[in-house]
Amino acid sequence: MEIKSIVSPLSKAAIDDLNAGDMVKMTGIIYTARDAAHKRMIQLINQNLPLPFDIAGQTIYYAGPCPPKPGQVIGSAGPTTSSRVDTYTPPLLARGLNAMIGKGPRSRAVIDAMVKYKAVYLAATGGAGALIANCIKKADIVAFEDLGPEAIYRLVVEDLPLIVAIDCHGNSLYS
Amino acid sequence: MREIDAKTITDAVESLCIDAACDLGQDVEQLISDAAKKESLPRAQYILNQLIDNIKLAREQQMPICQDTGMAVVFVEMGQDVHITGGYIIDAINEGVRSGYTKGYLRKSVVSNPIERINTGDNTPAIIHVEMVPGSSLSITVVPKGFGSENMSALKMLKPADGIDGIKAFVLDTVKAAGGNPCPPVILGIGIGGTMEKAAYIAKKALLRDAGQPNPNESVASLEQELLHAINALGIGPQGLGGTVTALAVHIETFATHIAGLPVAINMQCHASRHKTAVL
Structure with a gap:
């Protein structure tokens, strides 16, 4: 079983190298965001206000973790269903979002935008929350703290196990 | 008539919420292990092996298996010879959910109203089903149901x-x-x-x-x-x-x-x- 090691933020060359079906382990920096955080980011974009972090080149992880116990970096932190943020995604891709991590299929509009802007979608294992939490070495709140589990966190991950579900050429494991 | 104190129900529900979130049943674990042996596609094996590791890590570290620790669905089978003292059974169960999700560091995923969608902050209310059965015991099953x-x-x-x-x-x-x-x-x-x-x-x-x-x-x-x-x-x-x-x-x-x-x-x-x- 060949498993590629990749580093986030991903370069366009690294994205080009990923094909649907590849098994990877990701190390580096990723940002969490789910429904409510996406809604707020789109409101900021619509008002021509800056996003809480520079999204260009970055990776977003669709997740709303459990609260950490004292001494823990983060609680259980598996992916949530990606399709719920499909409507918010193309404008973020247009602003340079490079990679997305979640679970489940994406809409045609998202896939088209991924091809246009050369982005990749990786599937994390839904329900492997404890395993994924063990790959997260640091977690800091970046924005929207009032949203609780839906706040945006900056995570430092090590060897996060993922599968390339939709590549930048539009090939999808879901079709 | 057998008397059961409402506080006993609250304590039981609190532990059940935490145990259910962190300790997956051996029956399910066995089926996933069997599936990993049968599965021939490497990437599917990659996933199933992660699930097995995840179950073990969750148990060892008392960490929820999945961050979606669900809406708590509670099935109660109440013997008709049981009399609850010191409180209302539904309140006692909700109090157990509130305290289990807080003490267990479980995610609070319940919103008060489906239209306004304000998080209740303690994962209550639970979905509670009470069935009357013969006898004098009280059986409580907690199912954290992910969405x-x-x-x-x-x-x-x-x-x-x-x-x-x-x-x-x-x-x-x-x-x-x-x-x-x-x-x-x-x-x-x-x-x-x-x-x-x-x-x-x-x-x-x-x-x-x-x-x-x-x-x-x-x-x-x-x-x-x-x-x-x-x-x-x-x-x-x-x-x-x-x-x-x-x-x-x-x-x-x-x-x-x-x-x-x-x-x-x-x-x-x-x-x-x-x-x-x-x-x-």
């Missing part, structure tokens, strides 16, 4: 003429439409018969059975097997990324119904099929 799978559930009022073929088609269409969203490999709870709400209720109760244990009625058990094979032939696979293991088990419960109807409810359950029971 990735709950959202993929479906109910259809079939016509009697649709028959068994109609039931099979509805189940397969529902699993196909769900694809990778309910976190396969899934367990399906299917309720056939009764009325609209009864079908949904027995579908959820079907998930409480030990995973893979057949219905005692032979013809129902054979329908369970037939559906399991048909679902696994769809090729959806773990997480919807392809493979031969889409479902771990199909559990069907049936109930008498009306001459004009054939209600069928499908309650989708992800591989983190969590439930714990205490008998007081």
